[in-house]
Amino acid sequence: MQMIIVDDEAHWVDNLSTTKPWHELGIEQVHRAYSAQEALRIIETYPIDLVISDILMPEMTGIELIEKIRERDKRIKCIILSGHSDFEYAQEALRNQAVDYLLKPPTDAELMEAARSAIAQLKAEWENVSSRERTENTLRENLPLLRGQLLLNALHGERLSEEEWARKLESYGLPFRRGESALLLVRLEDEFGQRWSNGQQLLEYAILNIADEIFGEYANVWGVKEEHGYLAFLLQFRDTAEVGADLLLEKLSMQLQAKVKQFLKGSLSIVTTETFVFPDKAAERYRHALAYFRQIVGDEREFVMRAGDLERSVSQESLDVLHAPPGLGNLLEAGRWDAAERKLLDICAELDEKGSESWEHCLEAGYVVASSFAHYAHRNGQSLASLIGEDIEPLQNGEAFASIGKLRNWSLGALGKLKESVSSEVKDIRSVYVKKIQEFVERNLHLDVSLRALADHVNLHPTHLSKLYKIETGEGVSDYVFRLRMETACHMLKTTEKKIYEISSEIGYLDPAYFIKVFKRQYGVTPQDYRDGKATT
Known part of the structure; x- marks a missing residue:
């Protein structure tokens, strides 16, 4: 939680910001502003x-400041301090939803109680936004999408703990559990496209x-459209003792075919799995x-086939971890280096499990890993060779994929170099931004060099x-600007005969009186006393 104290009297701002136990109220940062305009820039x-x-x-x-704040953010809480017990001021403050109106100087108890009250209001408002009832309403509105994505994650092999699966199934209101299930893949045949060209989603629904x-009478049903265009249904039968799953x-798949043909005028092809x-x-x-x-069905149409009938004809020796979400490429793009390293170790562990049959799998894994690395390098405008150096040679001659051990060593070594190159690049980019900022401030010290203006100059938030x-x-940026202004003022006071108001204008202070106040707070003497050699620092 962050707050700002605003007053043109610097001693009030400095005293309130540094001597009160704001951290006890959960306030982590206290900003200081010596004018309303400066406060708005900070806000x-x-x-x-x-x-x-x-x-x-x-x-x-202060009343006008609150009005400006309300235009930007209605949730910010405001407390007014005043040396005047004017009833009209108090009315205006309350009309603009100020939490409290305190007379200067407020006691510590009054000030902390007003702040505590403001924070309590904030917490109540945000708790309402994030309340269980509101969250549950939002969840219900998005439930079909969330359920569908969860099933797709399961079909793609996402690894969750048993407790996490149970929690998600319960929170999504799905009557499923860990246990015996069956899967249907349903293909919509071509005639649907001719009849439903403007309503494919409606047809699928x-x-x-x-x-x-049809299936709901006997089983819990969970369906989704997957990326190949099939409709996938997960089923958990409640009682199949009489017939068998x-x-x-x-039988139920054939009923589905018949009803779709009767009412939707199109045909389905269905593959079912063993439990x-x-x-x-x-x-x-x-x-x-x-x-x-x-491989088996091809162009045949309008059938129901159980995948288990021809199980021996279809290889199931595919890699699970390699293709399970999140993919290695996605982890690299997100800069999740630790997760990318775990992914590589899990891929190699799965290859170890396949043992002597792993050569082609090792080749498959190697190409996916190398492709992910190369794609990441190219997305960042560089070649993979420039990022991993001599480690490109085992990739070029195929040595990196020769064995599981070599793949493990090469991929982890290359990952380390990618991470190191990114860290170096980030530091270089930061240095470029700092240089641009400092050069801009030095050239434009007499103009707007607020954080917002500097951010606009370098296109960053x-x-x-x-x-x-x-x-x-x-x-901090503001600390740098302030320090440069004061150092420039000192230099000009000692080396030029410019008037105080001229120096004030050249370093960005339009109000000479305010410049004098700030200078004295920094050095303990006025600018003129400093010029006359009376500096105390």
Whole structure:
């Protein structure tokens, strides 16, 4: 939580910001502003939660400041400080939803109680936004999409703990559990395209509903459209003692075909699987069913076939971890280096399990890993060779894929070099941004060099720019600007005969009186005393 204290009297700002136990209220950062305009610039840049402002300031009153704040963010809480017990001021403050109106000087108890009240209001409002009821309503609205994505994740082999699966199934209101299940893949044949050219999603929704009606009498049904265009249905039968799951599945699949043909005027082809343990074997059975459509069925139409009938004809020796989400390429793009390393280790562990039959799998894994590395390098405008150096040679001559051990060593070594190159590149980029900022400030010290203006100059968000500059230099941007202004003022006072107001204008202070106040706070003497050699620092 962040707050800002605003007053044209610097001693009030400095005293309130540094001597009060704000951290006890959960306030992590206290910003200081010596004018309303400066406060607005800070509010545009930082996620401010609470404003404590004086009411009478040059250029803009505290009431006008609150009005400007309300235009930007209605949730920011405001407390007004005033040396005047004017009833009209208090009314205006309350009309603009100020939390409190305190007379200067407020006691510590009054000030902390007003801040505590403001924070309590903030928490109540945000708790309402994130309340269980509101969250559940949002969840219900998006439930079909969430359920569908969860099933797709299972079919793609996403690895979740048993507890995580149970939690997700329960939170999504799915009556499924770990246990015996079956899978249907349904292909919509060509005549649907001719009849439903303008309503494909509506057609798929109708088929999902018909399937739910037919299978729902005997089983829990969970359906989704997958990326190859098939409709996939996961089934968990409630009681199949009389007929048996395989026969019941075949019978109900034929009913689905018949009803779709009768009411939707199109034909379906269906591949069913043998029962398997969900979610452990879901990805394996899904790939098996896909292989049937690809290798066994081909162009045949309007059939119901059980994949288990020809199990020996279809290889199931595919790699699970290599292709399971999230992919290696996605992890690299997201900069998740630790997760990418775990992914590589898991791929190699799966290859180890396949033992002597692993040469082609090792080749497959190697090409996917190398392709992911090369794609990442090219997306960043570089060649893979320039990033991994001599490690490109084992890739070029195929030595990197010669064995599981060599693949493990090469891929982890290359990953380390990619990470190192990115870290170096990031540092170089930060240095470039810092140089651009400092050069711009030096040239334009008499103009607007606020954080917002600097961020616009280098096309970064102000908050990101602030963090980047602090990481690279150890100093905040505003601290650098202030320090440069003061050092420039000192230099000009000693080496030129310019008037105080001229120096003030040249370093970006339009109000000479404000410049004098700031200078004295920094050095303990006025600019004129400093010029006359009376500096105390």
